[in-house]
Amino acid sequence: MPKVAGIPYFDAMNAGGVLAASRLGAKWITRAPATVDPAAQTAIVKQLTAEHVDVIAVAPNDPVALAPAIADARAQGVHVLTTDTDAAGSRREVFVNQTTAPRLGAALIDSLMRKTGGSGEYAIVSCGAAAENLNSWIAAEKSYAAQKYPRAKLVDTVYAGEDTTKATALAKELLSEHPRLTGMIGQCTTATPGVAQAVRDQQKIGRVFTVGTGTPQTMKPYLTDGSCSMTVLWNVESLGYLTAWTAEQLATGTALKPANNVSPELPAVRYDAATRTVLLGDPLLITPDNVDQFKY
Missing domain, CATH: 3.40.50.2300 (Response regulator)
Incomplete structure (x- = not known):
C-alpha cells in the first residue's frame, strides 16, 4: 500500500514488486488510498487484515495513526512490513529502507x-x-x-x-x-x-x-x-522489488542475513538486525546526462 494513488514514484515501485512476485511465484496486490488522509490507509489495512493476506507492505502517511491497525494485523497473524517510510514505534516486523x-x-x-x-x-x-x-x-x-x-x-x-x-x-x-x-x-x-x-x-x-x-x-x-x-x-523499481522479496521472506519464515543475495541486480542487500531494517543502498544523483537511463 503506497501513500496515495496516482504518483509515478509508487507506480515504479509497483512495477518492481510485480516483477519480483512473478519470479518468486507470489501474488502481488496493490491497494492505494485516494487521499493522504491517514484514516484512508487505516481502512485499507483493516480490509487486508480481514482478507487475511500473508503480508501487508505499507508506506505510512502517519506512522502513529497507523500503528493500531498494524498491531491488530499482527495479532491476527498477518505479517506487516513498512517500505519507503517507516513506522518505527509500531509492531511492523521489517522496514525496507531506500537509503539512510x-x-x-x-x-x-x-x-x-x-x-x-x-x-x-x-x-x-x-x-x-x-x-x-x-x-x-x-x-x-x-x-x-x-x-x-x-x-x-x-x-x-x-x-x-x-x-x-x-x-x-x-x-x-x-x-x-x-x-x-x-x-x-x-x-x-x-x-x-x-x-x-x-x-x-x-x-x-x-x-x-x-x-x-x-x-x-x-x-x-x-x-x-x-x-x-x-x-x-534511488532505483525505485528496485525498492519495489526488494519490498516484495522481503515480504516473501516473512511469509516463508526465512531469516534475513547480514548480507542477502536478493537478485542478480541486488546481490548484497544489507540487513541490520538491531533496527530490523533492510537497506537498498546509496542514493543516486540524477542529472541531464543520465536521466534517460531511468524509464520511470
Whole structure:
C-alpha cells in the first residue's frame, strides 16, 4: 500500500514488486488510498487484515495513526512490513529502507550548495508533516548544513501533502516572502517538480536553484531547462522489488542475513538486525546526462 494513488514514484515501485512476485511465484496486490488522509490507509489495512493476506507492505502517511491497525494485523497473524517510510514505534516486523537519512540529506544539501556557493537563503517544500522518512531527511539536512555550510540559512519549511499544484503555489509564496532566496529543496517526488515549476513560472532560472527527490522522467524537462539542478533518488523499481522479496521472506519464515543475495541486480542487500531494517543502498544523483537511463 503506497501513500496515495496516482504518483509515478509508487507506480515504479509497483512495477518492481510485480516483477519480483512473478519470479518468486507470489501474488502481488496493490491497494492505494485516494487521499493522504491517514484514516484512508487505516481502512485499507483493516480490509487486508480481514482478507487475511500473508503480508501487508505499507508506506505510512502517519506512522502513529497507523500503528493500531498494524498491531491488530499482527495479532491476527498477518505479517506487516513498512517500505519507503517507516513506522518505527509500531509492531511492523521489517522496514525496507531506500537509503539512510544522513546519506540522502548530505547529497541534497551538497547538490544545492554547489549551485549557491555554500551560502544564501534556502527553503524546503515537503509533503506530509507526519511522514517519518521526510522528517528524518529534513533533520539530517539541517544538521549537515549547519556543520558544513554555516553561511547558508534555512528560512522556512512548508508542507504540500502529495499535491504538486499546492507545492508550486507554496514555492511561489516562499519566493515572494523571501526575496533573497537562492535555493529550494523539494522533499518528496511531488514537491520537487512543484518547486522547479515555480522557479520556471517566476522566470528565476539561474538565480534560484532547486534540487529534490523527483522521479527521473517527471524531472527531465526541469533538469533540461535548469529549473532543477539535480534530483537525488534511488532505483525505485528496485525498492519495489526488494519490498516484495522481503515480504516473501516473512511469509516463508526465512531469516534475513547480514548480507542477502536478493537478485542478480541486488546481490548484497544489507540487513541490520538491531533496527530490523533492510537497506537498498546509496542514493543516486540524477542529472541531464543520465536521466534517460531511468524509464520511470
